[in-house]
Amino acid sequence: MGDVRAVVITGIGVVSPVGIGRHAFWADLIAGRSGIGPIAGFSVAPGHPSLGAEVRGFTPRDFISPAHLRRMDKLSRLIVAASRLAIDDSGVRLDSVSPERIGVVVGTALGNISESVGYLDRVLTSGPPMASPLLFPNLVMNAPASYVAMELGAAGTNFTVSQGETSGEQAIILGAELIRSGRADVAVVGGGDELAAVTHDIHRRARTLSPRGRGLAWSSPYDAHRNGLVLGEGAAMLVLESATRAAERSAKAYASIEGAAQFAVVTPPYDWPRIARSALTPLRRLLADGRQPDLICGAANSSRRLDACELDLYGRLMGESASSVWLTSLKGSIGEFGGAGAFGVAAACLALDTGTVPPLCHLRDPGPSVPFRFARPRSVRQSLTRALVCGIARGGSGAALSLVKAGG
Amino acid sequence: MQRIAITGIGSINALGAGVARFDAGLRGGTCAIGTLTLFDPKGFRSVCAAEVGPVSLPASVPRSIARRASRSARLALIAADEAWRDAGLGANDAADAGIVIGTTTGGMLSGEECYRRQLHGERRQRLSGWLETPVGTPADTLAAVVGCGGPRLTVSTACSSGANALGIAVDWIRSGLTDVVLCGGTDSLCRMTFSGFNALQALDRVPCRPFDRHRAGLTLGEGAALFVLEGWSRARARDATILGELVSYGTSADAHHLTQPRPDGAGQIAALRRALAEGGIAAEEIDYVNAHGTGTPLNDVIETRTLKAVLGPHAYRIPISSTKSMIGHCLGAAGAIEALASLLAIRGGFVPPTATLAEPDDECDLDYVPRTSRAAAVRTVVSNSYGFGGNNTSVILRAYDG
Numbered sequence: 001m002g003d004v005r006a007v008v009i010t011g012i013g014v015v016s017p018v019g020i021g022r023h024a025f026w027a028d029l030i031a032g033r034s035g036i037g038p039i040a041g042f043s044v045a046p047g048h049p050s051l052g053a054e055v056r057g058f059t060p061r062d063f064i065s066p067a068h069l070r071r072m073d074k075l076s077r078l079i080v081a082a083s084r085l086a087i088d089d090s091g092v093r094l095d096s097v098s099p100e101r102i103g104v105v106v107g108t109a110l111g112n113i114s115e116s117v118g119y120l121d122r123v124l125t126s127g128p129p130m131a132s133p134l135l136f137p138n139l140v141m142n143a144p145a146s147y148v149a150m151e152l153g154a155a156g157t158n159f160t161v162s163q164g165e166t167s168g169e170q171a172i173i174l175g176a177e178l179i180r181s182g183r184a185d186v187a188v189v190g191g192g193d194e195l196a197a198v199t200h201d202i203h204r205r206a207r208t209l210s211p212r213g214r215g216l217a218w219s220s221p222y223d224a225h226r227n228g229l230v231l232g233e234g235a236a237m238l239v240l241e242s243a244t245r246a247a248e249r250s251a252k253a254y255a256s257i258e259g260a261a262q263f264a265v266v267t268p269p270y271d272w273p274r275i276a277r278s279a280l281t282p283l284r285r286l287l288a289d290g291r292q293p294d295l296i297c298g299a300a301n302s303s304r305r306l307d308a309c310e311l312d313l314y315g316r317l318m319g320e321s322a323s324s325v326w327l328t329s330l331k332g333s334i335g336e337f338g339g340a341g342a343f344g345v346a347a348a349c350l351a352l353d354t355g356t357v358p359p360l361c362h363l364r365d366p367g368p369s370v371p372f373r374f375a376r377p378r379s380v381r382q383s384l385t386r387a388l389v390c391g392i393a394r395g396g397s398g399a400a401l402s403l404v405k406a407g408g
Numbered sequence: 409m410q411r412i413a414i415t416g417i418g419s420i421n422a423l424g425a426g427v428a429r430f431d432a433g434l435r436g437g438t439c440a441i442g443t444l445t446l447f448d449p450k451g452f453r454s455v456c457a458a459e460v461g462p463v464s465l466p467a468s469v470p471r472s473i474a475r476r477a478s479r480s481a482r483l484a485l486i487a488a489d490e491a492w493r494d495a496g497l498g499a500n501d502a503a504d505a506g507i508v509i510g511t512t513t514g515g516m517l518s519g520e521e522c523y524r525r526q527l528h529g530e531r532r533q534r535l536s537g538w539l540e541t542p543v544g545t546p547a548d549t550l551a552a553v554v555g556c557g558g559p560r561l562t563v564s565t566a567c568s569s570g571a572n573a574l575g576i577a578v579d580w581i582r583s584g585l586t587d588v589v590l591c592g593g594t595d596s597l598c599r600m601t602f603s604g605f606n607a608l609q610a611l612d613r614v615p616c617r618p619f620d621r622h623r624a625g626l627t628l629g630e631g632a633a634l635f636v637l638e639g640w641s642r643a644r645a646r647d648a649t650i651l652g653e654l655v656s657y658g659t660s661a662d663a664h665h666l667t668q669p670r671p672d673g674a675g676q677i678a679a680l681r682r683a684l685a686e687g688g689i690a691a692e693e694i695d696y697v698n699a700h701g702t703g704t705p706l707n708d709v710i711e712t713r714t715l716k717a718v719l720g721p722h723a724y725r726i727p728i729s730s731t732k733s734m735i736g737h738c739l740g741a742a743g744a745i746e747a748l749a750s751l752l753a754i755r756g757g758f759v760p761p762t763a764t765l766a767e768p769d770d771e772c773d774l775d776y777v778p779r780t781s782r783a784a785a786v787r788t789v790v791s792n793s794y795g796f797g798g799n800n801t802s803v804i805l806r807a808y809d810g
Contacts, residue, residue, distance in 0.1 A: 123603045127450070140566045142566055142796070158798075
C-alpha cells in the first residue's frame with residue numbers, strides 16, 4: 001500500500017446541501033441537519049421518488065472571477081468554489097507558490113451530466129448543425145479541474161479521475177501521492193458531482209431510490225428500516241501539503257493521511273457481498289500495527305444491501321474492538337453521489353480536529369446486533385485520534401484512507 | 409527508482425485489430441481515414457473519420473458482458489486480451505494486477521443510443537445501456553474479463569487521458585502499490601464528440617494533414633491500446649520478454665483556456681522538461697518524437713516551437729511525425745496508441761511517417777517524415793499528448809537492452 005504518511009490536510013472547502021464553507025457545513029452536520037428535501041432543480045413525475053439533497057443558496061460569483069464564471073457549467077462552479085474555499089481556509093498564499101508546483105486532482109463519477117444531456121438533446125432532435133460550440137468544451141470530464149487550474153493559476157499536474165462512487169477518495173489518494181513523491185508542493189484535491197434529472201431517472205428505474213411514504217421517508221444509513229438512497233450533489237476540495245511545508249509556514253493541519261488502500265474485486269456490478277469481502281484483507285493491512293480507527297466514515301447510503309455488507313465488513317475488520325469504534329455516514333445529510341467520498345474525508349478531518357462525532361442523520365433503529373457506537377440523535381464530544389474513510393463502488397472497486405489527528 | 413518493463417501490448421484502431429496490423433500500417437504509411445458510417449452522417453460539416461469497423465470480441469469474453477459492453481469497452485477488451493496473452497500472463501497473475509484506463513467519453517455511444525430511443529418513445533429501453541455510459545465502466549468491464557483484482561482507476565483528462573493512464577501505472581509500480589498493471593486508453597467515436605468538434609469547426613473536410621501548409625483541422629478516430637507494465641525485477645524473475653522500457657512521464661496544466669493551447673507553449677514545454685528530468689534523459693538522447701500533431705493550425709505550430717525550445721538544435725536533427733495522419737485522433741486512447749506506435753518504431757527500427765503531409769508549413773520547419781516511413785535506429789522516443797483544458801503530457805519510452 002502506498003505510504004503517504006508525510007502528507008497533511010491544511011484546507012477544507014465544501015459546497016454542500018448542508019452548508020457552504022467549512023464552518024456552515026460542520027455546524028449543520030453536527031446539528032444533525034439534513035440537506036434532503038423535495039427536488040427543486042428539475043420536475044419529477046407525480047408518484048415518483050421526489051427527494052434529493054441539492055445545493056441551495058450558492059452564489060458562484062462570491063467565489064469565482066467573472067471572466068471564468070461566464071462560461072462555467074454547474075459542476076465546475078461547485079468544484080471551483082470549493083477549491084477557492086479550501087485554499088482560503090488553508091492560508092496558502094498562491095503567489096508564494098510556483099504555479100507549476102500546484103497540482104489539482106478532481107474525482108467525479110459523471111461529470112457535467114446535465115449539460116451533456118441538454119447538448120445531446122439538441123443534436124438528436126434538431127440535427128448536428130445545432131450542436132453548440134460554446135457548450136461542447138464544458139462536457140469533457142476534466143472541465144472542472146481545468147477551470148480550477150485557470151482560477152487558481154495551478155500549472156502543475158492536473159488529473160481528473162472517475163471510478164463510480166469512489167471517485168472522491170481516489171482523487172485524494174492520487175493527490176497525496178503527488179505531494180509524497182515531491183511532484184507538487186500544494187495539491188488541491190477532492191471530488192464532486194451534480195444532481196441531474198437523468199441520473200435521478202436511471203436510479204428510479206433501477207429501483208435504488210427511497211420511495212416516499214413507505215417506511216422512513218428518506219435516506220437513513222445503517223438504520224434497520226432503511227429503504228433506499230436519496231441522490232445528492234456538491235463538491236468537497238482539500239488542500240494537501242507535506243507536513244514539513246505546513247510546519248514551515250506554521251499552518252494549521254487538520255489531519256495527516258497515514259495510509260491508503262485501493263482494492264477491487266472481479267464481480268458483476270452491484271455484488272455488494274463480494275465487493276465487501278474483498279475489502280477485508282487490504283483494509284486489515286491498512287490498519288495493521290495498531291492503527292485502529294476511533295471513527296469509521298463509511299459509504300453506507302441507506303440501500304439495504306450495501307449498508308448490510310458494510311456493517312458485516314467493518315464488524316469483521318474490528319472484531320472485538322468494534323464496540324469502542326464510532327461509525328458514521330454522511331449520506332443522510334448530503335445524499336449519495338460519486339464525489340461524496342471527498343466529503344467523508346472532509347468530515348473525518350473536522351471530527352478529528354474538533355473531537356466531535358457527527359450524529360448519524362435519520363438513524364432511529366440500528367437493529368439489535370450492530371456492535372458499533374453511533375452518535376444519535378446529537379453529536380458526541382469525544383477525543384478521536386484516527387479515522388478510517390472507506391468507499392466502495394458498484395463496479396467492484398474500493399478506496400480507503402486512514403487519517404490521523406494532526407499532532408496526534 | 410525501479411525501472412518499468414513493458415511486457416505485453418495490444419492494439420485496435422482504424423488500421424486493424426492486433427499489433428501486427430498496426431505495425432504494418434505504420435510501416436506502409438497507410439492512411440486508414442475514411443467516411444463516417446457508425447451513425448447517421450447527415451448534417452455534419454466534415455464526415456471524415458478513422459473508424460475501426462465491426463468489432464468482434466475474443467471468445468474469452470463471457471456472453472453476459474459481451475451483450476451489454478459499450479463500444480469503448482469492446483475496443484479495450486480486444487486490446488487487453490492481446491496484451492495479456494502477449495505478456496504470457498494467466499488468470500493467477502491477474503489477482504493482484506492493477507488497471508488504469510484513460511478515456512474521454514467511455515460508454516457515451518451506449519448512452520446516446522438509450523437517449524435516442526427515449527426521445528423516439530421506443531418501447532424497448534434497456535437500463536443496461538445507461539449503466540454502461542459512465543467513463544469508469546470500461547475499466548470495470550476489463551477487470552471483470554481479465555480478472556484484475558488489484559487497484560482500479562479511470563483517468564479522464566481529454567486527449568491526454570491515455571498518456572496519463574500510462575504515467576499513473578508507472579507511479580503505482582514505483583510506489584509499491586502493485587507490481588503489474590494493465591493500462592492504456594480506449595475511446596469509440598460517438599455523436600457527442602463528432603458533433604462537438606464539427607461545431608468548433610476543428611475538423612478537416614479531408615483526412616487531417618498535420619504540419620501541412622493547408623492543414624485545416626483534425627480527423628477523429630477510435631481505438632484502444634493496452635500495455636502490460638511490470639516492475640523490472642518481477643519481469644526478469646519470471647523471464648518475461650521485455651518489449652521495451654517506459655522510462656518516465658511529465659505533466660502540466662496550461663491554466664489558460666479550455667480549448668486553446670497557451671501561445672507560448674509554456675505548459676507543453678514544462679511537461680516535456682519534466683519527463684526528461686524524471687527519466688534522467690538528455691535532449692540529445694531522443695531519437696524520434698511521436699508528436700501530438702493534430703493537424704489544427706494552432707497545435708502544430710505551438711508544438712513545433714515547444715520541441716525547439718526544449719530540444720534546441722537537436723530538434724532539427726531528429727524525425728518527428730504524427731501518426732494521426734493514418735489513424736486519426738483517437739482522443740482518450742490517443743496517448744496510449746501513440747506510445748505503442750513509438751514502441752513499434754523502437755522495436756522495428758523505423759520511423760512512422762506523417763502520411764498525409766504534402767507541403768510543409770513555413771512555421772513547421774522540422775523533419776516530419778512526410779508520406780513514407782523510414783528505416784532508422786530508434787532507441788529513445790518521446791510521445792506528446794495535449795488535451796482540452798490545457799492538459800499536457802509527455803511520455804518517454806526506451807529500447808530494452810538487457
